[in-house]
Amino acid sequence: MIALLLILVPLVSGLATFLIKKEAQVRTWSLLAAIITFIIAILGVAVYSTAGNWTFRADWMGLLNSSFSLRGDGMGIMLCLLTALCYPVIFLSTWTTAYKKVNNFFGLMLLAQAGLMGVFLAMDALLFYFFWELALIPVYFICSQWGGEKRIAVTFKFFIYTFIGSLLMLVGILYVYSHTPGHSFDIEAFYKSGLSIKEQTWLFWLFFIAFAVKMPIFPFHTWQPDTYQQSPTAATMVLSALMVKMGVLGLLRWLLPVFPIASYLNGDTISLLAVTGIIYASLIAMRQDDMKRLVAYSSIAHIGLMCAAVFAEDKSALQGTMIQMFSHGINILGMWMVVAIIERKFGTVKISALGGIAQKAPALTFFFVIIAFANIALPLTNAFIGEFLMFKGILGSKVSQNGIWIMAAAGIGIILGAVYTLRMGRKVFFGETNALTEKGTDIAFHEKALLIIIIGAILIVGIYPQPFLNAVDQTSQSILKNSDVLPMLMKQKH
Amino acid sequence: MNAVLLSGLLGVVMMFASFLFKTKAPVRMLAILGILLLLVVNILESNGIRLFHLDTTGFLAFSSYALFFNTIAIACTLVYFLISSKDMQKAGNHYAEYFALIFFILTGIFLVTSFTNLLMLFLGIEIISIPLYILTGAAKKDLKSNEAALKYLLMGAFSTGIMLLGIAFIYGATGTFEIAKMNIAGLAKSNLLTAGMLLLLFSMCFKVSVAPFHFWTPDVYDGAPTVFTSFMATIVKVGIFAGFLHLFYSAFEPVALQWKLWLAILAALTLFIGNITAVFQQSVKRMLAYSSIAQAGFMLFALVALNETGHEGLLLYAIAYSLATIGIFGVIAKMTDYSFDGFNGLATHQPLVALCVTIFMLSLAGIPLSAGFLAKFYMLKAVIQSGDYLWLVIFGVLMAAVSAYYYFRVIQAMYFKQGPNHFSGISSFEKYVLVGICVLIIFTGLFPNVIFGWLYF
Secondary structure, eight states, rough: OHHHHHHHHHHHHEEETTTOOHHHHHHHHHHHHHHHHHHHHHHHHHSSGGGGGEEEEEEGGGGGGGEEEOOOOOHHHHHHHHHHHHHHHHHHTTTTTOOOSSHHHEEEHHHHHHHHHHHHHBBHHHHHHHHHHHHHHHHHHHHHHHHHHHHHHHHHHHHHHOOOHHHHHHHHHHHHHSSSSSOOHHHHHHHHHOOOHHHHHHHHHOOOOOOOHTTTOOSSSSSSHHHHHHOOOOOOHHHIIHHHHHHHHIIIIIIIITTTTHHHHHHHHHHHHHHHHHHHHHHHTTTOOBBHHHHHHHHHHHHHHHHHHHHTTOOHHHHHHHHHHHHHHHHHHHHHHHHHHHHHHHOOGGGGGGGOOOOOOOHHHHHHHHHHEEEEEEETTTHHHHHHHHHHHTTOOSOOHHHHHHHHHHHHHHHHHHHHHHHHHHHHHHHHHOOTTGOOOOOOOOHHHHHHHHHHHHHHHHOOHHHHHHHHHHHHHHHHHOOOOOEEEEEEEE | OOHHHHHHHHHHHHHHHHHHOOOHHHHHHHHHHHHHHHHHHHHHHHHHHOOOOEEEEEEEBHHHHHHHHHHHHHHHHHHHHHHHTTTTTHHHHHHHHHHHHHHHHHHHHHHHHHSSBHHHHHHHHHHHHHHHHHHHHOTOOOOHHHHHHHHHHHHHHHHHHHHHHHHHHHOOOOOOOOOGOOOOGGGGOOOOHHHHHHHHHHHHHHHHTTTOOOHHHHHHHHHHHHHHHHHHIIIIHEEEEEEEEHHHTSSSGGGGHHHHHHHHHHHHHHHHHEEEEHTSSSHHHHHHHHHHHHHHHHHHHHHHOOSSSHHHHHHHOOOOOOOHHHHHHHHTTTBBBGGGGGGHHHHHHHHHHHHHHHHHHHHHTTTTTSSSHHHHHHHHHHHHHHHHHHHHHHHOOOOOOHHHHHHHHHHHHHHHHOOOOOOOOOHHHEEEEEEEHHHHHHHHHHHHHHHHHHHHH
8 A cells, every 4th residue: 555655646646736826835735745755655664564565456457467566675665765755855955946837847746756656666567667757758848848058958868868778678578578478567477587598688788778878877878967967956856866766776676687697697798887987977077167067977976886786696785786776865865955055055056166165154064074975985974884785795796707806996986986076075165265155154944954854864874774774685685586597597508 | 331331321421411501510510420420330330230231241341350440440530520620621612522532531441441352452442542632632722732632643543553453463363352262372482473462562551651652641741731631641541551451461461471571671661761751850740741651660560460469559559649640630730830840839828739739749759658658569569479570679669769859849849949829729629629639548558458348348
């Protein structure tokens, strides 16, 4: 029931939002919807956490053997919680932003939330594909309607990239479907498809491109910095904190266990792409003068590490990836909040135009520094737990011989991460004030309150990660069990 | 049989209606009532109630698939009448005759979906084509319309000639026009049969505008009065496609190896030329002409797959593609500027219409939750199930991504750009129809089971 509600509440309230005319009502209503969704998610985690509450199944397209099947495993539940937590924060932190046709904006935002929840919970390939697109379309409209100057072209590039990816995935889904025993779209049937090595290899790439575009992985990342820069802040937050997780979840749930042999064979190639992306994005981030683009490139680097960890196929790497999915969502959301505040106060996000904000806004600086520490994975922050586990997993990986090299390369990425994040902090917050920042003021109470939520999440996961580790323990084990290649390779030989 | 006779009869009635009624409104009402009646008698026949008992053995056989397809064609024509019948007045002076011609075309479609004899196929195709030539040239004083009609007539007559030649060759090889008696499998090595079959293939490709036989399409679709383009591009096209599939499935399936690769290549070519050329169009009407070529490429998948899923896919395609295209042409007919720029800012002036057009475009692009997605989905599924031609599937989806480009251009123009209003004259009833079409599209996309429930149970 929880699983269904998490999709229905944003979906229905989102559709209703289109009909509301008054701006104040629209905002209150959509915030209320987001908070209700959050309460449902909290109840689902804390009170009604039995598997039955997180499972829903109904007949849908009987002739195709596709059912409306939702199930929350540890990873899914955690991502739903992240989505439910982020939405109210996003709404509140962009509360004062003026939008034309405000009802459409909030309606589309809530529809995107429904799509995201669906992607995280769907256990039927066709349903997964439906939600995958449902999450994309509203964001396309949001970004092209309310974005910056070059929004139409930029968003369209983003749309075409992801659309090509998802269509290729659709072909893959159909092919696997027609080879499952009893022709079913159910995820369990997909795990048992028993495809040959050759089939797995090309199907692997069809799926991988869809996920790689979404994450994004080098060289499919070129849409991302432009889109993040041009989109309205609220949409950028959704894209970077939540949507990229769709790709990682896709890898973990729909790629690794469905094509275990191909994942095993191509794992190192992908890891190579991932670490190339890490270093490449970090180097570019170092040279950025635009804070938004810097955060965008830093996100590519972080996601690259997750991708490399996924293909290490090691339990702690997978656990680390899942925790990092949550942490990265929180951290980047905090980062965007700080950037948005600066943009609101000073009207620019150019690093070279800013400086000395710390003197005028000590509270903002304090929050930024903690978020920046989380971004570079300092101990006691949430990202440290995730990245530590991922490194441990990559190094101890049984499927890759090159763990040490991947780790070394990714490690350079981490160091570079510290360089560009701290450089941004130094140039923007410290040093002398200039004409622009001279008139700066500190943040208001409600902004502090929101940032405290973020800091709280950073520290809780950083100091006491055990509940999160427990939550994803089972999921990572079952993924590993389904993607264990040894028995399959034996079978293929006979 | 019910529908064939009745629609022929209705055609004659509509011809007389022109001097029975002085005003246009009763003519329109009569036509809508007629099409409703047609729908009822066809559904009756689907349920086994025949109003006329004629022995058509060896000529026509009404399978449940064909009857269901006819139901869809009639239902789409009904929708078409509801949305476009008023705009037909603008096309020319012979209002009632246009309806008569459309009823005759429907008769032809019913023959083409149910023939068991090549002569009936030929008859059906001709009954469809000749009224179409007239409709294309309906705007007598418009040079473009005249040009289109002449082009269409010349090219159409030429392809009909090729079709006759093909039928003659097949007669020479098999000694019969009747498909059931042909024994194609036994004649696999006959050159005469192969030649006849390929000639038939090419002429059918011409009729459904498959590349490289598509050159007439953009000019004719662009030149014809918009209301008739709408009918031509949708119901007629899928109707002939049903016949195309029926012909190659029932007659030439045993020698599929000889022609399947041809079709696969033609499908790829059609997808490529249709989509790539559509990208460069400046007029939405012309873009839709190329999009109809591109969609024909997808419909060819049913022939390449040649299985049950392909048949189902063609049904879904008939619904999805026809509804969305009828809706869009219904809107275009009320616009003074057909170019992409003409759509600028439509969302500000006509929010509801813009929303409907968006849904049509999303459906044509094959975005999930719409009928168009499901139609493409079934086509892809059909080819994947048949086992071969995976390259065609992958090529198809890449081309579908290209198609998103030009369909989304319309959405971008409507929502993200500003411009003066070029749209006027929509009645509130027509708005309801547009919304109704959207509901149908989304409903089909969500619950295709209902459609297939009607077909199978």
